[in-house]
Amino acid sequence: MVRTKSLLASIVAGAMLSVCVSAASAAETLRLRMNGDINTLDPIATTNFTIRNAAYLMYDTLFSMDANYEVQPQMAEGYTLSDDGLTYTITLRDGLKFHDGTPVTAADAVASLERWGKADGLGKTLFAKMASIAAPDDKTIVLKMNEPWGQVIPAIGKISSNIPVIMPAGMAANDPTDPVVTPIGSGPYKLVPEEWVPGSIAVFEKFEDYKPRSEPASMAAGGKVAHFDRVELVYIPDTATAVDALIAGEIDWIEEVPSDMIAFFDGVDSAKPIAARQSGNSMQLVVNHLNPPFDNPKIRKALQWSVEQTPFLQAAYGNATERYLECAAVFFCDTPYASDAGTEAVLTRDLDKAKALLEEGGYDGTPVLLMHVTDIPAHDAYYSVLKPMLEEAGFVVEEQITDWATVATRRASKEPVADGGWNLFFTGWGFVDQSNPMTNVYVAGACGDGWFGWACSEELQELRKKFADEMDPDVKKQLAEQMQVLTHDLVSYVPLGQSFPSQGIAANLEGFIESPVPFFWNVRRTQ
């Protein structure tokens, strides 16, 4: 009994001790829960968004996008463009250092860009159009193009995966598919490798030698001021636990609070959910153009008329109407290239038209395979909505219950369905990737070389090329609109609306930057 008492006393003492310890360290430590886990810190080797988000803590970029979607110098002091529009001379800022203390040189930047240019889609286009890239001295990068191209600086300043981060030349010598094992960056926080436990935690410390720009922070651009000594990316797989931990003050931020957990914050002072419109996502139904029945354009159109967005959005977000938006704009709604051209068939459900098109297209009852993913709640809900919609329109549906890993593998197959191929799958894309006609995968029309689904259109390829070369913003907008009309006509995919996930934020934090990518410089604790 005496022993039991002393054990209890020790546990209570431990409790008090740890409360004191956490109160003491809370002021300097920012604890974040991203949607995924940190398995690598090489944002060139993967397009994974969690890795991208973490990479922004520890790496810096030559240029970066500001809140007006314009690209500004970041590590670069600035650049000049020759009169013939071919030669870009980029100068590095003074005092840039890597986390191992070595200075950042132009040679490091060139090697980093070359590695990025082997992995990233836009990077590949840039390098294909480039005559040469060199570092004549430690501070100067000279980039020569074969022909003038308006996308050079926007490409080097792109905000989402793969971000063209600058790493030491030695690291950048790694093959782009081979992740760097001991990553070194030059950003405001540096990784603490000995405290990194994949599947659990990644720890970063403030990099004292980082020199922020003097301009105020604006999206990815401007001064990146680190206000914490330590940033911990804590991987908490169970979302309910993560929300409880936020409310109890054990963590400071959650990337996404599911709709059904928003109510957890009622009457809570310690944390709040904030709907972040800029970090919007969109959900899409991707259509395989190689396999019957959707190799037939009429039957693809029938699919488009068979579905409508609202039931999907309600299934995923319930009555939280502020968290979603019906939107059929290929480049997202509320963006520079947003348009409603050619969206009628996407937004309207018309079973008569669908049935007529099925008949016209000679639909012979070929079953449509639905690979019903159950381990991602939103996908699970979407498949449950889609099946009856298709059946009502007259499609024969064969459903297979599976998980995301299986679908992610199977979608790469160009084989017939019976040999491991597929017909349809749901996926989601973020705002930054979709809003840019150069990175939106559905408007490429690149046939067998394109993204899954392999929609094929020489006209779309031509339009994208024109868009890349065009400098006039008004003409660019027209070109984007034409791309949208063609994409919907081709039924590369069926857009199923836009959503605005809520982040969960500790009430005592301020300074969050409005951005589609979560950034943590500038953030500070008020008390």
Add this chain to the structure above:
Amino acid sequence: MLRYIVGRLLAAVPIFALVGIFIFSLVHLMPGDPAVLLAGDNANPKQVEKIRERLHLDQPVIVQFGIWAGNALQLDLGDSVYSNQPVTKLIAQRIEPTMMLAVVTLVITVLIAVPLGVIAAWRANGLADRLIMAFAVLGFSLPVFVIGYLLVYVFAVRLKWFPVQGYKPLEDGVLATLHSLTLPSVALALVFAALIARVTRASMLEALNENYTRTARAKGLGTFRILVVHALKSAGVPVITVIGIGFATLVGGVVVTESVFNIPGIGRLTVDAITRRDYPVVQGVILFFSALLILINLLVDLSYALFDPRVKG
């Protein structure tokens, strides 16, 4: 005794070989390609193919098995395809939280269950017995995640006595570790205690009806001495067996608890590895579990000697 131990350990070798072949086949039968998951959504087929080559996934399965088995014999379980870190290191990082969780749970369980089982047997069919068995049924029937969330809500979110989640390693101090493990251990112990209380009760009832107990009572010994020294000691063998096997089950079965309380243990490592098709980790962890089970069974067998003199020699 030494010959017995060596014999048991040698018998484990073919078991390992079978487990190795079985788990390798099973893991490679799963649909899903780790290279695709690693490459990310935006990757093109060439990038995926390069990753497959780097991971030797383009080789025939039998060649892959040869590479893996050869390395495993040298205690090299390969590198995780997900994090590129050695599997042995990943397992080593995760042993402490899982073992501590299992040990603390076991201690709490024994402290709750054995006295309850003894009391239930002593007052068999009385009110105390019925209340204790009702508790046992309740504990056994409630899923651990329900108990877990309830404990978190009351003791962490509302009362703030314990943390909602996470694990403090032993290097932060034993008290900090115990503090971080209290809620998960209690959640697990409630389920586990129900089982052990029932076994203790049944075993004690049998011992209490034995002649030697009657003799002890006739000699005028006190109730406590009869119950604990005479009856409980001979009732110990089945209880120890259940505790031993239970410990192995705990180590392998703490996945839900580790997820609910965000404890970076082996259970979570296993589940994460399966969803990511991280073949080397899944294989390594299962081999590790097999070794642990064999070892625990051996220890349980050896511990019988403490309770049953016939086992000695």
